[in-house]
Amino acid sequence: xxxxxxxxxxxxxxxxxxxxxxxxxxxxxxxxxxxxxxxxxxxxxxxxxxxxxxxxxxxxxxxxxxxxxxxxxxxxxxxxxxxxxxxxxxxxxxxxxxxxxxxxxxxxxxxxxxxxxxxxxxxxxxxxxxxxxxxxxxxxxxxxxxxxxxxxxxxxxxxxxxxxxxxxxxxxxxxxxxxxxxxxxxxxxxxxxxxxxxxxxxxxxxxxxxxxxxxxxxxxxxxxxxxxxxxxxxxxxxxxxxxxxxxxxxxxxxxxxxxxxxxxxxxxxxxxxxxxxxxxxxx
Amino acid sequence: xxxxxxxxxxxxxxxxxxxxxxxxxxxxxxxxxxxxxxxxxxxxxxxxxxxxxxxxxxxxxxxxxxxxxxxxxxxxxxxxxxxxxxxxxxxxxxxxxxxxxxxxxxxxxxxxxxxxxxxxxxxxxxxxxxxxxxxxxxxxxxxxxxxxxxxxxxxxxxxxxxxxxxxxxxxxxxxxxxxxxxxxxxxxxxxxxxxxxxxxxxxxxxxxxxxxxxxxxxxxxxxxxxxxxxxxxxxxxxxxxxxxxxxxxxxxxxxxx
Numbered sequence: 001x002x003x004x005x006x007x008x009x010x011x012x013x014x015x016x017x018x019x020x021x022x023x024x025x026x027x028x029x030x031x032x033x034x035x036x037x038x039x040x041x042x043x044x045x046x047x048x049x050x051x052x053x054x055x056x057x058x059x060x061x062x063x064x065x066x067x068x069x070x071x072x073x074x075x076x077x078x079x080x081x082x083x084x085x086x087x088x089x090x091x092x093x094x095x096x097x098x099x100x101x102x103x104x105x106x107x108x109x110x111x112x113x114x115x116x117x118x119x120x121x122x123x124x125x126x127x128x129x130x131x132x133x134x135x136x137x138x139x140x141x142x143x144x145x146x147x148x149x150x151x152x153x154x155x156x157x158x159x160x161x162x163x164x165x166x167x168x169x170x171x172x173x174x175x176x177x178x179x180x181x182x183x184x185x186x187x188x189x190x191x192x193x194x195x196x197x198x199x200x201x202x203x204x205x206x207x208x209x210x211x212x213x214x215x216x217x218x219x220x221x222x223x224x225x226x227x228x229x230x231x232x233x234x235x236x237x238x239x240x241x242x243x244x245x246x247x248x249x250x251x252x253x254x255x256x257x258x259x260x261x262x263x264x265x266x267x268x269x270x271x272x273x274x275x276x277x278x279x280x281x282x283x
Numbered sequence: 284x285x286x287x288x289x290x291x292x293x294x295x296x297x298x299x300x301x302x303x304x305x306x307x308x309x310x311x312x313x314x315x316x317x318x319x320x321x322x323x324x325x326x327x328x329x330x331x332x333x334x335x336x337x338x339x340x341x342x343x344x345x346x347x348x349x350x351x352x353x354x355x356x357x358x359x360x361x362x363x364x365x366x367x368x369x370x371x372x373x374x375x376x377x378x379x380x381x382x383x384x385x386x387x388x389x390x391x392x393x394x395x396x397x398x399x400x401x402x403x404x405x406x407x408x409x410x411x412x413x414x415x416x417x418x419x420x421x422x423x424x425x426x427x428x429x430x431x432x433x434x435x436x437x438x439x440x441x442x443x444x445x446x447x448x449x450x451x452x453x454x455x456x457x458x459x460x461x462x463x464x465x466x467x468x469x470x471x472x473x474x475x476x477x478x479x480x481x482x483x484x485x486x487x488x489x490x491x492x493x494x495x496x497x498x499x500x501x502x503x504x505x506x507x508x509x510x511x512x513x514x515x516x517x518x519x520x521x522x523x524x525x526x527x528x529x530x531x532x533x534x535x536x537x538x539x540x
Binding site: 026053071072073074075080081085086089090091092098099100101102103105120121122123124125126127128130131140144145146147148177178179180181 | 336337338349351352353356359360382383387388389390391392393394395396397398399400401402404405406427428429430431435436438439440441442443444
């Protein structure tokens with residue numbers, strides 16, 4: 001059993017332009033933002049990103065790193081529409097595979113289970129079929145003869161997720177109310193990188209939380225990064241809520257200004273820049 | 284107690300869940316949420332409600348169950364749910380768009396995305412809430428079909444076996460699809476609104492019965508719940524303001540915008 005701890009920079013050194021990346025969390029909730037920031041500091045681009053989109057998608061799109069996005073929505077939750085993603089779409093800056101949420105879930109499951117497709121009663125009748133001409137349907141072989149969408153696997157080269165705790169071996173624990181699809185992202189990927197608020201001893205994991213909080217199994221995890229506040233400015237319940245004031249500022253600030261100010265040398269520089277921002281007059 | 288337009292809307296939304304039984308009410312937006320909680324507190328006590336994230340809660344916020352995102356999608360497929368979604372565009376057969384306005388390949392206005400509208404409409408009863416009834420929303424043809432309407436469902440065979448669009452509630456009226464071809468029909472107008480106003484704010488011909496009743500009045504107990512328990516801060520009036528006098532000019536004003 002190997003020690004899988006590494007830095008965010010080491011994670012990024014294992015990624016490459018042209019890859020398909022799955023990003024966990026949901027909207028502006030428990031996004032692996034420290035890993036996304038490390039990715040933004042690198043030169044990696046031409047990515048296919050698979051995500052229940054939030055500011056991860058907004059930032060990578062604004063920085064021109066996404067060639068193709070696979071999603072059902074992009075939102076900042078308390079701000080319904082992600083402004084940087086909107087701008088990218090309205091300028092025609094990225095390709096989009098827009099699919100229904102149920103199809104998205106089935107696609108991750110198919111990938112995790114190494115299946116060629118999973119049938120799903122969603123998509124037929126809607127324009128999801130028009131804008132994804134590659135999608136196929138399948139007819140039930142039983143008496144009902146129903147026509148369903150044959151959702152292909154959303155197989156990933158790598159997955160990035162953020163949880164509350166992990167041990168050095170890659171066992172990951174969430175302490176908030178919702179696992180989202182993070183375990184599926186890891187299982188659907190050739191390599192999964194987990195950032196966490198705190199790395200603890202294995203025995204520590206179940207001292208204060210039940211076994212059902214152990215979301216990620218080490219057999220599906222490649223690397224573990226300790227990244228306190230690693231989901232900032234998205235939420236990481238129960239440890240912190242969304243930084244609404246900072247998110248509003250992000251949404252209202254032209255991307256080059258935001259990137260210039262907050263994507264400095266490393267995560268320590270980011271935290272320092274956020275600290276400085278917080279003490280500015282009027283805040 | 285005289286009810287406001289917003290309060291008529293809350294009650295009209297609540298009515299969507301009358302008789303729904305022990306199912307999940309999934310309201311999107313403020314007034315549908317107030318409606319679902321009002322229904323739960325009055326005539327639909329078996330309804331289940333969420334906190335907007337992963338918990339099932341009583342109207343007072345006490346957790347009674349766990350429903351993370353993934354299980355929520357599975358529950359949709361199981362059908363024990365009636366969702367009330369928003370609609371940026373809606374056509375006469377109930378095709379709904381929340382994805383984008385304009386050409387999908389390069390939209391004039393990127394919106395939320397299809398979200399779960401395709402899976403919702405094929406698997407559990409769906410209603411829509413439109414806080415501003417106008418020709419911009421009620422269009423001849425939607426730019427991207429997210430929620431599946433009756434004309435498209437008709438060609439789907441078994442995949443449409445659970446398709447049902449129950450009702451559309453707006454700031455002007457209540458509508459449904461109870462016509463032979465399942466095109467939209469005016470059910471009731473909120474007090475102070477005329478049938479002509481609704482027609483003028485709708486971008487396609489509506490089926491209008493000879494007698495269109497007013498939307499039912501909120502009861503005194505319902506008004507008390509809305510004002511004192513569910514929304515004491517009065518947020519509902521921000522979504523549907525009073526002073527509906529400008530309604531008649533709405534489509535003209537928006538045509539200029």
